[in-house]
Amino acid sequence: MFDKEHIHKVIGEVIGESDFFLVEVHVTKGNLIQVFLDHTIGITVDDCATFSRKIEEKLNREEEDFELQVSSPGLGQPLKVIRQYHKAVGQLVNLTLKDDSIIRGTLESVKTSEPGTDPELIIRLAGTKKKPAPAVPVHIEIGQIKTAKIEIDFNKV
Template sequence: MSRSQGPGADVGALLFEALEPVVAGGGLFLEDVSVVGSSARRVVQVTVDLADGPGGVGSDLLADVSRAVSARLDEVEDLIDGTYLLEVSTPGVSRPLTEPRHFRRAVGRLVTLTTSGGTLAGRIRAVEADGIVLEPGEDRPEAVTVPLTDVVRGTVEVDFRRVDDAQD
């Protein structure tokens, strides 16, 4: 759970509290709320995601939650001075994987893990209570479990192959 950093951080935290139940009511998880830009070009950025597990946020669900967020912002208009542009989006592939929930969301994806002992790449097969299971790869004949306590961060790698194709 993240709350805005930098300018507008206090407003971002208040908006987070106001928007979290609305986003959860729409079936999503509120990742972050930030307010950026000058008063003439203020942007309220709301980042939402699935609560857990693999999959994606469909455009219809994102649109529904966007409308609900917009309506809630109209109700708490005193938190934001002046006009603003609302952006509601998902974290995207560039989000660093830092929490167990992030890794569970990336099951089936190709990742690079930065650990206390170096880096390791592979496709996430599963996330267990104590570690991330990577499928066998070109550099290893068997699956490997990387303890969660050793992982500093992970990144999803852009992979244009389907998961079925990658396993052939």
């Protein structure tokens, strides 16, 4: 079975200094390697195919056979890394906090503080027909979040 750290290293070499970034890697016992990449302006099927070829070139298939899948994280999947939050600025997000409360609103900004402290999200809460949104946005530390997803706003589609 492939070592996940080795896969991370290979992906880092392949991505290099580009604006693409690694979101997640899964390695199964059957040597299925799933790589989820993203980019600040999105990732195309051609980008995924290019990275798949480059990653495969750096892995030794003669040493151990594997199946490699490279894709985007997918719409509706939880946000995993801070760069995804930056990319989601201006979008409607659904946050489930560690205390199981739910926050729904527009992600206005992501503040990265001093090293060793959690980045903070600034969210303008979404109102409802019966209850308008508060005028002041809320501040949520990333460490308080259990899951965060971008919500598709069908009114803007």
